[in-house]
Amino acid sequence: MKRKYVNGLIFLVLTIGIVFFFDEVSDIINKIKQDQTKKLELWAKSVKAIIRSENSAEIAFIFDEIISGIDFPVILTTDKDEPITFKNIDLSGMKSFSDTTAQLKIRVADMKTKYSPVKIELESMVQYLYYDDSYYVVRLKQAPIAVVIFSILYVILIYWSLSTVRKSEQDRLWVGIAKETAHQLGTPLSALMGWVELLYNPLNELKPENKRMILDSMKLDIERLNIVSTRFSKIGTPERKTKENLYELIATALDYFKRRFSNTPNPISFRLEGSSSVFVMINKELFVWVIENLIKNAIDAMDKAEKQIEISVQASGRYAVLSVKDNGKGIVGRNKKKIFTAGFTTKKTGWGLGLALVKRIVELNHKGKAQP
Structure with missing residues (x-):
């Protein structure tokens, strides 16, 4: 119950x-769409202003402050939906003008199904502004x-x-x-x-x-x-494994922690030793998570001013042995069988899930063995 x-x-x-x-x-999406509509209306007014204006400074202001502020796909067309100009559309793969025009017409047709265009009525013509989501x-x-x-x-x-x-x-x-x-x-x-x-x-x-x-x-x-x-x-799902250099994988993870704790009042000394040519078949994303959890657990376990973490990588027959040691107070004998149990923790804060996930990933996903 x-x-x-x-x-x-x-x-x-x-x-x-x-x-x-x-x-x-x-x-959030609705607010962004409202912002897009306002920008399009400003563009429509700007087009009219550019046509009517003979002031070069005014035209430059319109281009710099209004049209350049458009950050979503826009196509300006004639009343027959023939493209005139566009903005924020990648056409780098087009080899000719006809290819560019054809692609723009396809985008216009697609935009038409999503949003109603903004109509620009000029003295002798009508133009349309089609747009899409940013x-x-x-x-x-x-x-x-x-x-x-x-x-x-x-x-x-x-x-x-x-x-x-x-x-x-x-x-x-x-x-x-x-x-x-x-x-x-x-x-x-x-x-x-x-x-x-x-x-x-x-x-x-x-x-x-x-x-x-x-x-x-x-x-x-x-x-x-x-x-x-x-x-x-x-976690717990069959994933394709890749051949990875375990030493290099750990070195990359250590670089992150070194940067993170380099400017702390009590910096941590990290040392990686052992064989640099140990290759293993692993799920890289999950195993990086294992390494991070082991290092975080070691950091949390130390209460000395000078904190040291040593990681060793060795090959033992068909297996790779990864060892993480710190200079903390160690694990009480009665807790050694509990540390991989979900929910068990000796810290005042935390949920006791880190080492449980380590054991699960190592043993279930990689058929290995996790032990204190």
Whole structure:
């Protein structure tokens, strides 16, 4: 009965979270579309102003401040839908003018099915502005689909996990993975929401270079979300393995931690030793996660001012042996059998999921052995 309540609560929270996410994304998309429409109306007025104006400074201002601000695909056509000019459409692969025109006509036909064009009525002619979604609107539209897929995979993973462990471990795993997922997704999602709020705050008059910096940061956060979803989706599923140099893989992971802790009051000493030519068949994304969790666990276990972590890579017959040591206080004997149990932790904070995931990935996905 208790497990049913836990399952129902997690399903309810997950459902509410998805609905809220869909609503937020839809609201953001609508705001961006409204902004696009306003920019198009300004462009239409600008075209009229350019035709009527004889002031070169005024024309330059219109091009620099209005038309150059368009950041989504736009095509200006005649009343017969013949392309006149365009912006933000990649036609680098076109070899001739006729190919370019043909491709633009295809895009016009596609744009016509999505949005009504903006009509520009001039004294002797009529022109139309056709437009499409910007790159970020397209990505935001894809985000709910990715969330649904990730949620489905997440539920499948949880169900499969609970069917293979004891009841006490099942309850801990539910809570642990739910919290770990929230923690892993929370940082990039919070950052994305902050960037979006900054972009749409009417009080912020951002310079182009600042906008570019924000968009680049948003891209990094989206990539981090993709890494998190990829890692969780691959746990316990048959994945194609590739031949990797274990030593180089660990060295790359250590470079990240060295940069991260280089400017801390008590820097950490990292040392990698052993054979640099040990090759293994692994799922790279999951095994990098294993390495990160082992290093994070070692860092958390040390309470000395001078922290040291030693990682050794050796070949032993058909197997590779990866050893991680730190100069912390060590593991109490009675806890050695518990450290890989989901939910077990000796820290004041944390959910005891890191080493449980290490054991699962090493033993289930790679048929290896994880031991203290």
